Amino acid sequence: MRRFFSAFGWRHEGAANAALLGLPAIWFACLYLAAIGALLITAFWTVDDLSGDLIPGFSFANFQQLLSDPIYTRIGLRTILIAAAVTITDVVLAWPVAYAMVRLAGPHLRAALMAMVMVPLWSSYLARVYAWRLILAHDGVLNWALAEMGLPGLHIGYSNWAMWIVFSYLWLPFMILPVAAAVERIPPSLLEASADLGERGLATFRRVILPMALPGMVAGAIFTFSLTLGDFVTPMLVGGTGSDFIGNVVYANVGVTNNIPFAAAYAVLPLGVMVVFLALARRLGAFDAL
């Protein structure tokens, strides 16, 4: 029996692949893809105002409500713009670290730098957000340090600035790692060729290294952008009032008012944005750099 299956699998590659992929595929389709499907279906449902029961059907009521109230447009734009700002910030901050790690550091320093990037990446997310709450609060570490230096205090706690700083902080390692990997994959001979052709350091960087590391940057951007786009904890803890993200509206509608269809309808926005983003990223070769 065992030999039969073994030989059968060898001769019929498709059958062997199906046997291996079967269980994961069923799991993935029945849980994840079906859940995304349920999201898209329930977005067209409504909720009974009195009983709170779900009313199946096909209604654009949720989308009409989202479009008619400008607050939802503003929240959507804020979320997307901050996600974009965070991504750009992280690209800028990732380059010196990635470049130093791959091209300048010796093997020991390189391993140490790598570990220093990995530790914050895997340190508790909530711990790091909470630390920033302590730093940016009005009587927090930052203003204390500024006062010690004789500088005036900043009032950036509980604002969009705070969210920009904290998100950039949280996801920076996700940008450093793929950029470093991309720089590492550039053959040294190309850099030598560039130098032989008379290009100086900065020109080589701009014309050889930067374009070749683009897939790495886009791979990092998938994480920095997507993770910011789908967050509601950081806006809640460091953003304060008037800095809601799409996630906060979704969270409030599921957890507090129990209006799942409305939340699902709003969640279609980040889904759409990410589908476009991922399609672009794939074209730029980011999936080979993940």
Added chain:
Amino acid sequence: MRSKGNWLIWAAVVAIMGFLFVPIVIIVVYAFSAAPIPAWPITGFALHWFADTWNDEEVRQALALSLEVAGVATILAILLGTLAAMAVARMKSAAREVVSFVAVLPIALPGILTGMALAAYFAFWGMNLSYWTIVAGHATFCVVIVYNNVVARLRRMPRSLTEASADLGADAFLTFRRVQLPLMASAIGAGALLAFALSFDEVIVTTFTAGAQNTLPLWIFGAIRLGQKLPEVNVVVFAIILFTTVPVLLAQKLIGESGRVAR
């Protein structure tokens, strides 16, 4: 000229590393602060918050649930992630492209989508949120972590090894046990460690899939939001940082290569 440029890069690296580590240092310092509410500068140090936290029944229950969920989700991830990786590694490039694109969606799409989609899905079936809905939610992304690690290892493993094993008379199952599994083991181990760490820390998907239960991150989130038990929060987050750093550095060793996002 060149060395001057390098000097600038190193200065930037030092500044950025400072940016990465100042918040972590602050967490560590606050865990030993004596004050019942967090204030800066710290006025005194105490250790009794550690004992208080350890004796807090809520914290213990949340910790137990988190460990259990992370354990079960990781076991599921090892099984499904490894199977999927082995299938994808054998596929022709066109099919492989499609599967590997779809497979990373749970980590490429925002957590709010996974959470919201699962909440809608469970509501769709009229299911109550329970321990198992939390596990299912965590397993969605844990599977991808293991898959990613194993598929990267298999990509570098020449097919000739399994062919040689077959030529020597081993069937597919023996080849799996004696050739493929030993070669994949460390990648599976690294993926499992990372999956466990990620599940243990997850808060966004969990808020949508947990009913009345509190995982440890949910407990922390609630406490910070309500401004309650903040000294215990300090201790808990310090302990988490301590205990996640160890498996992560271990996983880093197991992967044995640098610069690849494991998530």
